[in-house]
Amino acid sequence: MEAAMGLMRRIPPKHSETALSALLSLLPHHSSDLLSQVDQPLQVLCDVDCGKEFILCEYNRDADSYRSPWSNKYHPPLEDGPHPSPELRKLEIEANEVFAVYREQYYEGGISSVYLWEDENEGFVACFLIKKDGSKTAHGKRGYLQEGAWDAIHVIEVGPEEEGKAHYCLTSTVMLSLTTNDESSGTFNLSGSIRRQMNMDLSVAEGHLCNMGKMIEEMEGKLRNSLDQVYFGKTKEMVCTLRPPAELVQMRLPDS
Amino acid sequence: MSDDDEETSTEPEELSHKQKLEIAKWFLINSPPGEIQYVAKDVKAVLKDENVYEAAAAEAFPLYNKSHMICLQLPDRSGDVMVTSFSEITEDEYLDPRTAQVAVVNHVKQACTEVRPASDEELPSAYVEEYRCAVDAEISKYVGEAYPKGVCSVYSTKGKHVEEPGSNFELVVVILASRHSPQNFCNGSWRSIWNVVFEDELQIVELRGRMEVGAHYFEEGNVQLDAKHECKDSTAFQSPDDCAASVVNIIRHHETEYLNSLQTSYLNLPDTTFKDLRRKLPVTRTLFPWHNTMQFSLTRDISKELGIGK
Numbered sequence A: 001m002e003a004a005m006g007l008m009r010r011i012p013p014k015h016s017e018t019a020l021s022a023l024l025s026l027l028p029h030h031s032s033d034l035l036s037q038v039d040q041p042l043q044v045l046c047d048v049d050c051g052k053e054f055i056l057c058e059y060n061r062d063a064d065s066y067r068s069p070w071s072n073k074y075h076p077p078l079e080d081g082p083h084p085s086p087e088l089r090k091l092e093i094e095a096n097e098v099f100a101v102y103r104e105q106y107y108e109g110g111i112s113s114v115y116l117w118e119d120e121n122e123g124f125v126a127c128f129l130i131k132k133d134g135s136k137t138a139h140g141k142r143g144y145l146q147e148g149a150w151d152a153i154h155v156i157e158v159g160p161e162e163e164g165k166a167h168y169c170l171t172s173t174v175m176l177s178l179t180t181n182d183e184s185s186g187t188f189n190l191s192g193s194i195r196r197q198m199n200m201d202l203s204v205a206e207g208h209l210c211n212m213g214k215m216i217e218e219m220e221g222k223l224r225n226s227l228d229q230v231y232f233g234k235t236k237e238m239v240c241t242l243r244p245p246a247e248l249v250q251m252r253l254p255d256s
Numbered sequence B: 001m002s003d004d005d006e007e008t009s010t011e012p013e014e015l016s017h018k019q020k021l022e023i024a025k026w027f028l029i030n031s032p033p034g035e036i037q038y039v040a041k042d043v044k045a046v047l048k049d050e051n052v053y054e055a056a057a058a059e060a061f062p063l064y065n066k067s068h069m070i071c072l073q074l075p076d077r078s079g080d081v082m083v084t085s086f087s088e089i090t091e092d093e094y095l096d097p098r099t100a101q102v103a104v105v106n107h108v109k110q111a112c113t114e115v116r117p118a119s120d121e122e123l124p125s126a127y128v129e130e131y132r133c134a135v136d137a138e139i140s141k142y143v144g145e146a147y148p149k150g151v152c153s154v155y156s157t158k159g160k161h162v163e164e165p166g167s168n169f170e171l172v173v174v175i176l177a178s179r180h181s182p183q184n185f186c187n188g189s190w191r192s193i194w195n196v197v198f199e200d201e202l203q204i205v206e207l208r209g210r211m212e213v214g215a216h217y218f219e220e221g222n223v224q225l226d227a228k229h230e231c232k233d234s235t236a237f238q239s240p241d242d243c244a245a246s247v248v249n250i251i252r253h254h255e256t257e258y259l260n261s262l263q264t265s266y267l268n269l270p271d272t273t274f275k276d277l278r279r280k281l282p283v284t285r286t287l288f289p290w291h292n293t294m295q296f297s298l299t300r301d302i303s304k305e306l307g308i309g310k
Helices: A002-010 A013-026 A028-037 A086-107 A208-242 B017-029 B036-047 B050-068 B126-146 B240-277 B293-306
Strands: A043-047 A052-056 A065-067 A111-118 A124-133 A147-158 A165-182 A186-203 B071-073 B080-082 B088-090 B093-096 B101-106 B111-117 B150-156 B169-181 B186-199 B204-217 B221-236
Touching: A002 A013, A002 A028, A002 B036, A002 B221, A013 A028, A013 A165, A013 A186, A013 B017, A013 B036, A013 B221, A052 A111, A052 A124, A086 A111, A086 A124, A086 A208, A124 A208, A147 A208, A147 B240, A165 A208, A165 B240, A186 A208, A186 B240, A208 B169, A208 B186, A208 B204, A208 B221, A208 B240, B017 B036, B017 B050, B036 B050, B071 B111, B080 B093, B080 B101, B080 B150, B126 B150, B126 B169, B126 B240, B186 B240, B204 B240, B221 B240
Parallel strands: none
Antiparallel strands: A043 A052, A111 A124, A124 A147, A147 A165, A165 A186, A186 B221, B071 B080, B088 B093, B093 B101, B101 B111, B150 B169, B169 B186, B186 B204, B204 B221
């Protein structure tokens, strides 16, 4: 399994779907570990009942169906798929509405979904997802990107309430892919993913949603900065190490 | 998300030898620059089948080595040989025109096992060699200046046995610069391949260049750069020394321009494109008001009115 994760860190990110399929077929007995630990670009389905799109992930899947956070129904329909309890469903509905506004403010477009479910420790787990297509054909207002995708997955484990406080463990992954393509500079593609964790004990006075939201906002801000440093900074550093910008005297081209 | 194994019944299907081989080959061939040995270790562990691994490695390593143009030291330390499709004599033998030797290579070990002098058949004619050698001298100077750890080679391909003016011939210039820093979780490579066609009738030299830059950073995840560029140019067909000088000047010019455009991309990307993905802060310039439920209902109503949150 460690070797499998090692491979996922080396394979070019644009091939990650193929790589995951390959690993699943080689290691079928590790499929649930692979599916929950390997991040893949997010996919979307349309909830036909309310005409809204929702994001697919392991946490709203049962067999080959996915539960919509809007209608709480499985697509394609499933006889006895798991659903969150009524109280948790209420929180899930509110989380989806609030998160949609958060998404609009930061992402100016895109799709978001939130899924909640009970876990064995009397707490619950929440998964907040965002998918943004910033390419010039979609929501890219500035029109530079041939292809631009930001997929964020935030999974928060919330512990049971004790003395007015709860423990929150957030694991966030952001997958980013940028491609520009023009005559003078050829194709330029930067892709990949970064993952981080954050643990906090917070008072539940303002509610779980508020706590989770603030953690996610802080984490996304930090990840965005990291991505700037890593995606741009580190790879650019490598390019300049391979071929330092010419400080040489330019030789004159002989007349040809 | 694909989920191959769930389609069958309770027991997942065992893959055939051929299927496992293809998968192993795919992982090996797609390794980032300098990382095939690490990938090989992981592939072996995941396959749990020595036979399949060895068969896959035998097929994959030569392809990877040629595509990445790896540079191996000759056993007698007389120089280096680059493993490329242009220097290939047989799958395990590669020509180094500079020292006129042929190296025998073990692809899986990525090492040179023995070396022998090249035969006349394998080398270009004296006429072509004059040009090849002149270009080689100039390009080596250029690469030495421009690339801290660069290697290069010039090969005669089409028309290498042309004895005198009257026919066309072709040279291929390859440049490789790679940087492996696994302890810093960072690897990268720059590859340039220039096809130089000497057209006798028109008395011009046509150049076609292809540059590919790759970088891989894997400390907190997996981030890779993959950039490519193609260009064309031409110059007059002159004496070997003059040709060499103009050919290398053209190469130097285009490669410098490409580096500049890469730097410009890096300058522009964060400001322009990144913002199209996620802003640093909302338009309000304040953090999101999670605690304020009044604000929520307000924003909820507003967003409903504006039809946001489709």
